[in-house]
Amino acid sequence: MKNTKKKGKPHIVPKTWKQEIRHSWPLYVLLLPSLILAVIFCYIPMGGLIMAFQNYKPWLGIFGSEFVGWENFKQIFAFRESYQAIINTLIIATAKIILGLIVPIIMALLLNEVKHVGIKKSIQTLVYLPHFLSWVTVAGMLRDILGLDGIINSFLSNFGVEPIFFLGEAGMFRQIAVLSDLWKGFGFGMIVYLAAISNIDQSLYEAAEMDGANRWQQTIYITLPSILPMVIVMATLSLGNVLNAGFDQIYNLYSPLTYSTGDIIDTYVYRQTLVNGQYSFGTAVGLFKSGIGLLLTVVSYRLAYKFAGYRIF
Amino acid sequence: MRRTSLSRKIFVVCNTAFLIFMALICVLPLLNLLAISLSGKAAANSGMVTFWPIDFTTMAYQKTLHNSNFIRSIFISFARTALGTLFSMFVITTAGYALSKDFRGRTPLMWFFVFTMLFGGGLIPTYILNTSLGLKNNFLVYILPGAFSCYNLILIMNFFKSIPKALEEAALIDGANFFTVLWKIFLPLSKAGLATVALFIMVGNWNEWFTGILYMSDTKNYPLASFLQVIVVQGNQQDLALDPTSAAAMSERTIKAAQVFIGALPILLVYPFLQKYFVTGIVMGAVKE
Numbered sequence: 001m002k003n004t005k006k007k008g009k010p011h012i013v014p015k016t017w018k019q020e021i022r023h024s025w026p027l028y029v030l031l032l033p034s035l036i037l038a039v040i041f042c043y044i045p046m047g048g049l050i051m052a053f054q055n056y057k058p059w060l061g062i063f064g065s066e067f068v069g070w071e072n073f074k075q076i077f078a079f080r081e082s083y084q085a086i087i088n089t090l091i092i093a094t095a096k097i098i099l100g101l102i103v104p105i106i107m108a109l110l111l112n113e114v115k116h117v118g119i120k121k122s123i124q125t126l127v128y129l130p131h132f133l134s135w136v137t138v139a140g141m142l143r144d145i146l147g148l149d150g151i152i153n154s155f156l157s158n159f160g161v162e163p164i165f166f167l168g169e170a171g172m173f174r175q176i177a178v179l180s181d182l183w184k185g186f187g188f189g190m191i192v193y194l195a196a197i198s199n200i201d202q203s204l205y206e207a208a209e210m211d212g213a214n215r216w217q218q219t220i221y222i223t224l225p226s227i228l229p230m231v232i233v234m235a236t237l238s239l240g241n242v243l244n245a246g247f248d249q250i251y252n253l254y255s256p257l258t259y260s261t262g263d264i265i266d267t268y269v270y271r272q273t274l275v276n277g278q279y280s281f282g283t284a285v286g287l288f289k290s291g292i293g294l295l296l297t298v299v300s301y302r303l304a305y306k307f308a309g310y311r312i313f
Numbered sequence: 314m315r316r317t318s319l320s321r322k323i324f325v326v327c328n329t330a331f332l333i334f335m336a337l338i339c340v341l342p343l344l345n346l347l348a349i350s351l352s353g354k355a356a357a358n359s360g361m362v363t364f365w366p367i368d369f370t371t372m373a374y375q376k377t378l379h380n381s382n383f384i385r386s387i388f389i390s391f392a393r394t395a396l397g398t399l400f401s402m403f404v405i406t407t408a409g410y411a412l413s414k415d416f417r418g419r420t421p422l423m424w425f426f427v428f429t430m431l432f433g434g435g436l437i438p439t440y441i442l443n444t445s446l447g448l449k450n451n452f453l454v455y456i457l458p459g460a461f462s463c464y465n466l467i468l469i470m471n472f473f474k475s476i477p478k479a480l481e482e483a484a485l486i487d488g489a490n491f492f493t494v495l496w497k498i499f500l501p502l503s504k505a506g507l508a509t510v511a512l513f514i515m516v517g518n519w520n521e522w523f524t525g526i527l528y529m530s531d532t533k534n535y536p537l538a539s540f541l542q543v544i545v546v547q548g549n550q551q552d553l554a555l556d557p558t559s560a561a562a563m564s565e566r567t568i569k570a571a572q573v574f575i576g577a578l579p580i581l582l583v584y585p586f587l588q589k590y591f592v593t594g595i596v597m598g599a600v601k602e
Contacts, residue, residue, distance in 0.1 A: 020417040026491035027411040031422065034408035037461035038429055045434020045442050062441070107335070113328050125588060126336035129343075132580050132587065134520030136538055140545040140573035141342045144349065144566065149360035151345055187339060191592055215321065248523070252546045273437050274527070286435035294432045313423055313467050 052284040065280075072284035081259075082285055085268035088174070088261060089289075092245040095178045097238045103182060104189030105231060109219060111190065112197050124194075127187025139252035142180060143167065167253060173262040181249060192234065196227040229308040236304040240297030243289045265289045343577070350374070350570035357567045373564070373571035383572065385533060386540040393455035393536055394518040401460040401514050406507065409469030410495045430463045443528065454528045455536065459521070465510050472506030473499055509590040512583060519579055541576045545569055 021028070052072055054065040076082050107127075114120045130138070145151050146166040153163040166172055204222050213221065247266035254262040265285060273282030304310040344364045349357050353368030361367055377383055412423060434442075439458070448454040476499060484494050500507070525539030532543065 017417060024414070024416040024491070027414055027416050030407040030411040030491070030495070033404045034426065034461050034466065035422075037404060037457070038426060038463075040446075041439075041442075041458045041461065042429040042433060045438040046432065048434050048438025048441055051438065107332075110328050110332055113325065114332060115325075116329075119329060119333070123332050123336040127339050128588060128591075129581075129584060130339050132516050132520075132584060133577055134522065134538055134580075136520070136522050136542045136546065137573055137577045137580075138342075140541065140569065140576075141346050143545065144570065145342055145345060149358060149566075151360070151363060154360040183338070195592070215324075252542065269436055274440070279437050283435060283437045286437070290432055290435060297431050312427055313470070 049283065049287050051280050052287045054280050056280040056283070058279070068280075072281045073288060075281060076285055076288055081263070082268060082272075084260065085263045085265050085285075089243055089245045089264040089266075092174055092177055092250075092262075092264060093242050095174070096181050096245070097241060099178060099182050100185055100189060101231075101235055101238060103186045105193055105227070107186060108190040108193035108197060108227075109223060111194065112223065113215070124187075124190075127190070129187070130184040131188035133184070135246075135248040135252050138180065138184060139249070142176070142253065146176070168255065168257040170258050170261045173254065173258040177246075177250060177253060177262065180253075181246060189234075192230055193227055196230045197223060200226045232308045233304050233310045236300045236307065237310075239300035239303070240293060242296055243293050343574075346570050346574055350567055350574050352567060354564035354567065357564050357570075373567040374575075376568060377571050377575065382533065383537075383540065386535050386537045387575075389452075389455075389534065390519060390536040390538065393452070394515055397456045397459065397518045398511055398514045400456055401462070401465070402507070402511055404460050405462065405466045405469055405510070406500070407495075409466050410473055410491075410499055412466070413470045413473035414491075426463045426466060429461075440527065449528050450530055450534065451528075452534070454524055455518075455521075459518075459524075462514075465514065468510050469503075469506065472503045472510075476502050505590060508586075512587045512590060515583065516580060516587070537576050541572060545573055 048062060051062055051065065053067055053069060054062070055068050055071075056062065056065045060066075076086075111120060111123060114123070147153070148163045148165055152166070153161075157163065166176060200223065204226075205218055208218050208222060243265060245264040245266070247264070247270070250262060250264050250267050251270070254267065266289075269282045269286045269289075272278040272285065301310075301312060341364060345362070348364050348366045349362050350373050351366035351369055351371065352362045353370055356362055356367035408426075412419060412426075433439075443449065443454060443458060448457070480498055480502075481494050484498060485491075489497070520538055522536070522538035522542045525535040526542060529535055529539070532540070535543070
């Protein structure tokens, strides 16, 4: 965590706070803008979470609203809608995590087998692109492509299939969400694996070839074990996302027709609070989510450190 | 040279074909969008357009670019992206430099910042705070709340850590202070790293749509991303997009396609530069010390 290499420091090594401030005061000054912004925009809202334990009324404010203890949290599982949103979140997020982990690894391994540099570079250029498009753009495209006159339906009509309103079908929403997320992210997810693969010592492959190993065996016994630490890091870190099903995406794709399968915690909180005015209840649902998320993230960082020596900073 | 077996050759061909197919999957939706935006009304509405325009016309673009609300939202997007990126870079570069040094209190401060990545106040407490700070219907809401990002801070800190310490030591011994070292040594030496982070922030700012919807009561103050969210996703054309007469003459579908494409255009334009840098950026962020 701490950079302990002392020899790089200038010759005066500050011993007391007084000496440290005389020596390093510019560093503290440079930290001020970040510190102020973090306190105002990150930490003060955390204090506002107290309203999850209140019956918050906008006209009474946080200091005047009545405290109700854990009442709001008890209702989370009592309401069918919030319960359903939690279930949907778990299903969509888990599917995204699993596919988002496996597909980039497979694609990176396959891309590594392409030896033609031009083709390889062109493929990389194209598959990274969707990551940088906003979900509004992607939702705009999906709504057109999956629409009644969209390219998918006109393709299907060649086989006599009646037009389907894909985004209005509750039974298809999760699949569309998971697949479009995969489409947007798999290329970008490959980067870390491609970097890990390019760091592998080439002499390992030469030695394996001498011993008569074919490409498949080289992949199984050299490439995969070499990128395993990176796979472990990515897998454990993604654990923290089990309750993140992706607000930007879902909000731009779902509709009342697909609430039953597509409504997630974040979209539910948005509707309960800013649309329906259930501020305290919505905040309680949000706190429930971020509390569990914090716990999972801490656990996942510990695991990533334990198994792969990964540190956040 | 070792022999290339027949099965290997077949694998290489199939593998390359498969990967090219996957690469095309990533861009064909954009091509479809572009083709629709450049097609005639009848062809677009009947769903005949695939990846090449039918009855080529630029009417949809002309209409869109004559829409003063659309143009205004583009200006707002550029303004918030430019100012937001500058301010954010200032905030995280200064802190990133400081945190790349050893000093008393560094570790607790680092945890103080990292905790903001792990936990937050959530929608409503943030909304109440920003509103009580007077940020509702205020352009600064696009700049201030999102300026600090611990993730980008760590990226920049790692770039600075990779700069040889001897340079800084020499300057400090010669009587320079930390400010001069940052300005004269670290910034010029980490241009590539700073460019990566700046490009990430720019893309993020350009794509951000929720703030406008949440904090602006008048759609005239929306950036392009929020504007598009309302017309494309919520399907609300009335007050934002077009006057009714031209709406009747034009295909709503080609206009929507043109608008979405224009929204993605700046991203497509910076993408070549972005691609040059972000691979190193991602790897730098993952590899420590």
